[in-house]
Amino acid sequence: MVKSIEWVDGKVIMLDQSKLPFEVTYITCTDYLMVAEGIRKLRIRGAPAIGIAAAMGIALAAQDIHARNSAQFMKAIEPVFHEMLSTRPTAVNISWAVERLKKVIKSKRDESVSGLKQILIREAQSILDEDIAVNKAIGRWGAEFIKDGDTILTHCNAGSLATGGYGTATAPMLVARDQGKKIQVIADETRPVLQGARLTAWELMQENIPVTLITDSTAGSLLRRGEIDLVIVGTDRTARNGDVANKIGTYPLSVLSRENKVPFYVAAPFSSIDFSTASGDRIPIEERSPEEVTHILGIYPIAPKGVKARNIAFDVTPHKYVTAIITEKGAFKPTDIRKLSRQNVDLDSIRLKR
Ligand code: MRU
Numbered sequence: 001m002v003k004s005i006e007w008v009d010g011k012v013i014m015l016d017q018s019k020l021p022f023e024v025t026y027i028t029c030t031d032y033l034m035v036a037e038g039i040r041k042l043r044i045r046g047a048p049a050i051g052i053a054a055a056m057g058i059a060l061a062a063q064d065i066h067a068r069n070s071a072q073f074m075k076a077i078e079p080v081f082h083e084m085l086s087t088r089p090t091a092v093n094i095s096w097a098v099e100r101l102k103k104v105i106k107s108k109r110d111e112s113v114s115g116l117k118q119i120l121i122r123e124a125q126s127i128l129d130e131d132i133a134v135n136k137a138i139g140r141w142g143a144e145f146i147k148d149g150d151t152i153l154t155h156c157n158a159g160s161l162a163t164g165g166y167g168t169a170t171a172p173m174l175v176a177r178d179q180g181k182k183i184q185v186i187a188d189e190t191r192p193v194l195q196g197a198r199l200t201a202w203e204l205m206q207e208n209i210p211v212t213l214i215t216d217s218t219a220g221s222l223l224r225r226g227e228i229d230l231v232i233v234g235t236d237r238t239a240r241n242g243d244v245a246n247k248i249g250t251y252p253l254s255v256l257s258r259e260n261k262v263p264f265y266v267a268a269p270f271s272s273i274d275f276s277t278a279s280g281d282r283i284p285i286e287e288r289s290p291e292e293v294t295h296i297l298g299i300y301p302i303a304p305k306g307v308k309a310r311n312i313a314f315d316v317t318p319h320k321y322v323t324a325i326i327t328e329k330g331a332f333k334p335t336d337i338r339k340l341s342r343q344n345v346d347l348d349s350i351r352l353k354r
Contacts, residue, residue, distance in 0.1 A: 021202040032061035046162020051093025055124035091236040131164035137328035142172025156247035157199035158234025168267035242319030242334025243280025254321035280316035
């Protein structure tokens with residue numbers, strides 16, 4: 001399993017995904033601004049992974065705070081929360097992680113400053129460890145929808161690299177493979193940053209799962225020809241009504257899947273469900289530098305100099321196109337997602353079975 005991020009000896013080590021698969025290099029972040037820059041520049045990316053990175057960045061910043069008491073400490077750490085929240089807007093995981101760390105230190109007001117510093121390190125590490133366990137559970141539920149011999153289409157990268165490990169969309173594939181099912185994966189290249197070509201293809205090859213790379217615009221033809229059995233993608237934020245924001249190109253894929261009667265699954269850990277957002281229209285959508293569109297990997301120009309370009313990084317898939325949302329607690333109809341925020345919900349009564 002590829003590790004995207006780790007806390008080692010008081011430093012944050014991240015695998016530089018912007019260089020993959022050509023170079024496997026690690027960045028040692030010695031302060032939180034390096035972590036924030038890593039998130040902005042997609043050195044670490046994928047919703048759960050940037051949530052973990054934000055938490056580790058905060059824990060790192062905490063170690064350098066000189067404060068006499070917990071009140072001073074809380075004041076000093078506030079700008080670090082803001083810095084992390086300003087990195088990328090679409091994935092809810094950053095604000096989820098920030099809120100979780102805020103809550104834990106608020107509940108420990110009587111703790112010494114050095115105690116608070118240790119608590120933040122432990123909490124950031126727990127976020128990572130829990131994420132791996134969550135992904136394995138998503139894998140077990142999701143594998144029920146995969147049959148022996150299936151061809152699965154995926155978009156962008158929702159694999160180990162995008163998480164603490166194991167991935168969300170890739171987890172059902174890994175479990176199905178371990179169950180002895182023969183599967184193959186079709187990976188959309190995912191313009192403009194090529195997460196499918198550079199990252200998903202790389203990861204699945206390491207796992208010995210047969211993978212075939214296609215251009216994004218090939219997906220519709222394969223769906224129409226009956227060459228795809230199911231689609232599984234990740235999500236950056238799932239709204240209360242079951243709408244999902246994910247990498248640009250996910251929405252057209254969902255419409256083409258419906259048109260061709262191919263089930264369209266979204267793998268969504270609870271940490272990426274935003275119960276406070278009513279619908280997908282309210283999810284903030286990141287727009288990145290046009291240079292990612294006019295240049296391949298920021299290096300090779302592919303358009304006339306000075307041409308206007310737009311780079312909308314995510315789109316919203318309305319819940320009506322989503323067959324099921326696969327979480328660590330089971331797979332659910334998107335319209336049942338709102339019920340999951342209730343304390344006493346009977347999960348068995350709303351869980352989808354194959
Ligand atoms: O811009 P990225 O590479 O961070 O976009 C990532 C995605 O869109 C993933 O599908 C999503 O974050 C889910 S990762 C488990």
